[in-house]
Amino acid sequence: MTTQVDIETHYTTRHDEATRLSSTLKGRLEQARVRDLLQRYLPEPPADIGDIGGGPGIHASWLQEQGYSVELLDPVQHHVEQATAAGINAVQGDARRLPWDNEYFDAVLLAGPMYHLPEAADRRLALREAVRVIKPGGFIAVIAINRAANLIGSTLANKLLQRQGIVTDILDTGFSPDNERMAETTYHTVTQLRTELTNAGLRAVTVHGLTGPGGWLTVTIDAHFKDEPLPASFTEPDPLQTALECSRLADRFPELVPSSSLLFAVGQRA
Template sequence: MVNTHSAPLPCSADGLAQNLIAHYVSYDEAGRLEATIRGRLEATRVRELISRYLPPTPCAIADIGGAAGAHAVWMQGLGHTVDLIDPMAHHVEQARRAGVPAVVGDARDLPWKTGTFDAALLAGPLYHLIDPHNRHMALREAARVTRPGGVVVAVGLNRHANLIGAALAGQLMQRQRIVHDIEQAGWSTANDRWSAQTYYHTVGELHDELTEAGIQVADIHGVAGIGGWLAVVTDRYGLDDEEGHMLRTALLAARMSDHYPELVHTSAGLLAVGRVGGQR
C-alpha cells in the first residue's frame, strides 16, 4: 500500500485537470449520493452490483477516483481493506476524516505496486477523461495494480442519457445541439450542465476499452435502468416521497431492468465488470 501522508501529486497542466478542479471546488460531491432520490438509488445499485463480484472478505481494494470515500467506507464496513486515490485534495481530506487511507493522485499514474490489490473500482475517472488515450491509461493502471484474476469495476455514463433526459424534461429543442454532439462524439463543448467536461460511452465502446486494457469483461450492467428516470423526474419536479414509495419503485424497476440485457441501453449509468488477465 502507500503512505497516506505522502505529499500530494501535482495535477497535470492540461485543461481537463483545471476543468475538474473548477467543478469539484464548487460542487458538493461528498453529499451527492444522499442529497437526492437519484443519488440514493445510484449508491444502492452500485453497491448491489459490486457485491456480486468482489472476492471473499477480506480483500484489498483500490478505490480510484473515490472522491470523499462514500463507497470506500461501505466496502470497509464489509470487512475489506480499501486505499483511495483522488485528484482533489479536499476529497482526500474528507476520506481520511472518514477513516479511509487516501492520497491525492491521478488515475493515469497510480502510486501503487503491480498486483497490490484483489479488486479495483473506478466509479468516476472514465467519464471525466475525454481523450481515449487517457481512458486507456487509467484502465491499464487499474489492471496493473490488480492481481491476475482480480476484479476491475468501471463506471461510465451512457451515450444516450442526454437524449432521454432532455426529452423527459421537455428541453430537447433547446438542447438539440448538445444531444447531437454527444450522440456523435461522446461529449460536447456546449454542455452547460456541468463545468467539468464529461464523456459518455456506448455499451460497446465501454466493453472494448476494458478489453484493450487487458481486462476480460464479464458483464456490463445498467446501474439504475429505467428506474433511474423515475428518480430523475421525482427529483426534478419535487414530488413528495416522504414515505419512500418513489425510491422503492425506482429501485424495483432498476433491479427488474437488470434481468433484461437489452434494457442496459436505457440506463444513464453503466457498470462494467471484468477480470485481469482473462481469468474467471
C-alpha cells in the same frame, strides 16, 4: 458559448460530491445499485480494494464497514481531505499514473476516471494502470455515463430545444465542449465501454445498467419536487424501492442496459 470548467473548480465550487448520493432519489438509487453490484463481484472480506477516483469516500467508507481494506485516490485535493477525515487512506493523484506496486489490490473500482477522461488514449492509460495494480483473477469495476442520457434527460425536462447542440454533439462523439453540466465529461455507448475494457486485457466483461430504466422515475421526481418533501401520493409505495426493483429486474435482460443513464461494467484480469 459556454466554457467548461475544470474538474477541480467543478467539485470545489459548483458541486458537492459528498452529498450527491444521499440528497436525491437518483443519488440514493445509484448508491444502492453500486452496493448491489459490488457485492456480486467482490471477493469476501478481508480483501484489499482500490477506489480510484473515489471522491470524498462514500463508497470507500461503506466498503470499510463491510470489512475491506480500502485505499483511495482522487485528483481533487478537497475530496482527499474529506476522505481522510472520514478515516480512509487517501492520496491525491492521477488515474493514469497510479502510485501502487504491481498486483497490489484484490479488486479495483474506477468511478470518475471513465467519464472525466475525454480522450480515449487517457482512458486506455487509466485502465492499463488499473490492470497493472490488480492481482490475477481480480475484478475491475467501472462506472460510465450512457451516451443517450442527455437526450432522454433533456427531453423529460423539456429542455431539449435549449440544449440540442450539446445533446447532438454527445450523441455523435460522446463529448461536447459546450457541456455546462459536468466538467470534462465523456459519454459511452454500451458497445464502446465493453470494447474499452476488453481491449485493456480484461476477460468476461459484463455491462450492467446501473440505474436502469427505473432511474428515470427518480430523475423525474427529483426535477419536479426539488428540495420539497414528497407528498403522500408519491411515498406509498416508496419510489426509491420501485426504481430499485425495476433496475434489478432489468438486470436479467441485457437488451435493457441502454435504457440506463449510468453504466456499470466489470471485467476480470486473466
